[in-house]
Amino acid sequence: MRIAIDEAKKGIKKGGGPFGAVIVKNNKLIAKAHNAVTLSNDPTAHAEICAIRKACKKLKTFDLHGCVIYSTCEPCPMCFSAIHWARISTVFYGTTKKDAMLIGFDDKLLYDILEKKRKPAFLMKQIDYIENKVLFGDWSKLKSKKLY
Numbered sequence: 001m002r003i004a005i006d007e008a009k010k011g012i013k014k015g016g017g018p019f020g021a022v023i024v025k026n027n028k029l030i031a032k033a034h035n036a037v038t039l040s041n042d043p044t045a046h047a048e049i050c051a052i053r054k055a056c057k058k059l060k061t062f063d064l065h066g067c068v069i070y071s072t073c074e075p076c077p078m079c080f081s082a083i084h085w086a087r088i089s090t091v092f093y094g095t096t097k098k099d100a101m102l103i104g105f106d107d108k109l110l111y112d113i114l115e116k117k118r119k120p121a122f123l124m125k126q127i128d129y130i131e132n133k134v135l136f137g138d139w140s141k142l143k144s145k146k147l148y
Contacts, residue, residue, distance in 0.1 A: 001094060004070045007034040007047065014039055017105070021047035022070045023055040023088070030067065031055035047071065048079035052086050062148055064088045073100050077110045085148075 007020030011034030019035040033050035037043055048071050056062055065087040073095045075083060083091060097107060112118040139145055 001070045001072075001092060003029065003032055004047075004072050005094070007032050008072045011035045011039075011047070017047075018072070018103075019047040020072045021051040023051050023064065023067050024070070025059075025064075025067045030058055044078065046076065046079050048075055049082050052082055052088075056086070062086065068092065073097070073105075076100075076105075076107045077114060 001022075004020040004022045007022065008018050009020070011020060012018050014034075016039045017035035017037060021033055022029065023031045031051045031054035033047050033054060035047045036045040036050055039045070048069060051069065052064065055064055055067065063086070067086075067088050068090040069083060069088050069092070071079070071091065071093045074093045074097045075091065076097070100106070101108065109118065109121075113120055
């Protein structure tokens with residue numbers, strides 16, 4: 001966690017958000033990152049996402065099973081999902097989503113949408129089902145496909 005905190009401090013000094021993350025496997029540091037949303041103009045550049053990208057690149061895999069992530073804050077819904085899809089085995093976090101809310105990082109809207117208490121702020125409408133469903137059939141027939 002100490003390294004994640006140091007990463008968050010680096011990010012703050014550069015003008016980014018106060019978040020850091022570290023990924024470890026077998027007690028070996030694999031990746032470290034800080035929040036770079038405003039620094040890179042990338043809304044997905046949360047510390048956890050950046051660390052996952054670096055770890056996957058270094059380990060040459062999308063499967064981080066057996067890895068541990070240390071994050072200075074409880075993961076937001078996007079980071080939680082990325083951690084799930086990366087198959088990270090353990091998450092240790094410092095501050096909570098409530099702490100983040102108190103300094104302006106409020107994900108309550110997302111939690112409300114996920115809990116079906118609110119609708120998304122954007123239109124979601126299914127179109128061209130048949131043409132898109134064909135893609136699933138094409139992929140399913142591939143002998144070289146890789147499940148993830």
